[in-house]
Amino acid sequence: MPESEQLIDIREVAETFGKSVESIRKYKNFGIIRVIDKRGNKDFFDRGEILKIRDRLRDFRLKGLSLSQIADQLAAAREDFATPPCARAPRRPPTGTIRLRC
Numbered sequence: 001m002p003e004s005e006q007l008i009d010i011r012e013v014a015e016t017f018g019k020s021v022e023s024i025r026k027y028k029n030f031g032i033i034r035v036i037d038k039r040g041n042k043d044f045f046d047r048g049e050i051l052k053i054r055d056r057l058r059d060f061r062l063k064g065l066s067l068s069q070i071a072d073q074l075a076a077a078r079e080d081f082a083t084p085p086c087a088r089a090p091r092r093p094p095t096g097t098i099r100l101r102c
Contacts, residue, residue, distance in 0.1 A: 007037055007044040017054055030071040032057065 013033065014021045027033045028043070033053055037044040053074065060070045 006047040008047050008050065010043055010045070012047075013045050013050055016050055017057075026067065027057075030067045032067065032071050032074060 008016070010021055010024050010028075014024045017024065017027075024033070028035065033045055033050060035043040036046045036049075056074070057070060060073060065073070
């Protein structure tokens with residue numbers, strides 16, 4: 001199974017982040033990390049996504065962003081990634097640039 005498809009539990013996420021399980025639950029509640037699967041009362045997370053978020057989270061925290069702001073940034077990035085470029089709301093290009101049509 002490819003690494004990005006491996007599921008890990010909250011304890012492994014905490015070890016990956018170097019944080020407590022309680023901190024990881026807070027990240028989950030803010031929407032910073034997402035539960036991929038649930039078995040009984042146990043949450044599972046995608047290892048690949050966790051590794052990507054770990055690196056981005058470190059950068060965001062160094063910039064002084066709050067958990068709420070980080071959650072907003074990650075949600076926007078997920079939205080942009082999931083939405084095809086042609087379906088996104090048009091953004092005004094900088095002056096002097098050529099707008100390409102889909």
